[in-house]
Amino acid sequence: MKKYDANNKGNDERDMLSRYLNGTCTEDERALVEQWYNIKASEKGSLPDNLDLKKDKQEIWNKISKQEAIIRPLSYKLAGIAASVILLLAVGIALFNRGTFKYSTSLAWVQVAAPKGKVIKVALPDGSAVWLNAGSTLAYSAEFGQGIRMVKLTDGEAYFDVVHDPHKPFIVITGNLRTQVLGTSFNIRAGAEMKNITVTVSGGKVAVIKKGAAPIFLLPDEQADFNKATEEIDKSTVAAQNATGWLSGKFRFHNEALEAITSELQRRFNVSFTFETDDLRNIRFNTGFNTDDRLTDILDDLAKTGNIRYRIHESQVTISPAIIHKHK
Numbered sequence: 001m002k003k004y005d006a007n008n009k010g011n012d013e014r015d016m017l018s019r020y021l022n023g024t025c026t027e028d029e030r031a032l033v034e035q036w037y038n039i040k041a042s043e044k045g046s047l048p049d050n051l052d053l054k055k056d057k058q059e060i061w062n063k064i065s066k067q068e069a070i071i072r073p074l075s076y077k078l079a080g081i082a083a084s085v086i087l088l089l090a091v092g093i094a095l096f097n098r099g100t101f102k103y104s105t106s107l108a109w110v111q112v113a114a115p116k117g118k119v120i121k122v123a124l125p126d127g128s129a130v131w132l133n134a135g136s137t138l139a140y141s142a143e144f145g146q147g148i149r150m151v152k153l154t155d156g157e158a159y160f161d162v163v164h165d166p167h168k169p170f171i172v173i174t175g176n177l178r179t180q181v182l183g184t185s186f187n188i189r190a191g192a193e194m195k196n197i198t199v200t201v202s203g204g205k206v207a208v209i210k211k212g213a214a215p216i217f218l219l220p221d222e223q224a225d226f227n228k229a230t231e232e233i234d235k236s237t238v239a240a241q242n243a244t245g246w247l248s249g250k251f252r253f254h255n256e257a258l259e260a261i262t263s264e265l266q267r268r269f270n271v272s273f274t275f276e277t278d279d280l281r282n283i284r285f286n287t288g289f290n291t292d293d294r295l296t297d298i299l300d301d302l303a304k305t306g307n308i309r310y311r312i313h314e315s316q317v318t319i320s321p322a323i324i325h326k327h328k
Helices: 011-022 027-042 053-066 073-096 240-248 258-269 278-282 295-306
Strands: 109-113 120-123 129-132 137-141 149-155 157-161 170-174 177-181 185-189 196-203 206-210 216-218 222-227 233-237 250-257 272-275 284-290 308-313 316-321
Touching: 129 137, 157 240, 177 185, 177 196, 185 240, 196 206, 196 240, 206 222, 216 222, 216 233, 240 250, 250 258, 258 272, 258 278, 258 284, 258 295, 258 316, 272 278, 278 316, 284 295, 295 308
Parallel strands: 149 170, 272 316
Antiparallel strands: 109 137, 120 129, 129 157, 137 149, 157 185, 170 177, 177 206, 185 196, 196 222, 206 216, 222 233, 250 284, 308 316
16 A cells, blocks of 8 residues: 655645534544644644744654554555644644743734724735724734744734635734634634633634643634633633624623623723622623613613622723612
8 A cells, every 4th residue: 555645735635624624524534633633732842943844744744654553544644644734733732832932032023903992904914814802902923924824912802714724824822822723713802801711713623722731622603711810721612603793893792701791891982890899700691782882871781680880980980799778
């Protein structure tokens, strides 16, 4: 049987990667890709500072070829394809496991900020589009698109529509979390005032990566919540349109914490919120509002349904517990 040449860049690589990211690959393909992704990702410092795609793909292929338990008769070709796929998917986590992400300090960055109260669209050099929610900040490498496509969401929320490129992974840096794709659409909420970083997928497949752990894969209508303090990740099934309603000026919250709702309000109305007690942050609501609604109307609705009070002084909103009147 002819052995697959890992350096032959044919349509098979693109086709398998497309099926894998869209969740339509076979069980053999999925198991092979994810097993070798996890192995490659666990090797600290396994990728060099100056990434040589051709050389490193061959090294992965050599490792795959030595694992007789994995290479069944039908899997030689798949293993070679996996060498390409694994290399691209493992770039972010391998560098992350070193304890530093050197690209973020050695490159020049272009920064874009959306003003309070306004959503803006950013066109990246590769044709990918990013919508920045009000008060959010995005930065991308001045060398974006020459190799790894890397951006940083330093504060706020953004929706990404990433152009598919199987040879150039797209990485979003948000604090201690990396979100990595090759081509898909997803939303990231990473406000500095928030306890969690939330990744919600609308289309395609996304890998959410934290240091020292295997990636968590998300499909459409799946969400990962990364706790900044504990670094734990909770995966759940959601309606993705609820997370992306802000693109059309319609904010919808299903069982959402008050902290997340006020985060949207402060960016939309250019105000800041404080809570008299921390437990108020975690009160959950099923609610929504539109961009043309008045802030006081929204707060009135929250106060009625959540047993809370609010007071506004200039641009500062304070949330406090409702006063319970005892009947004599």
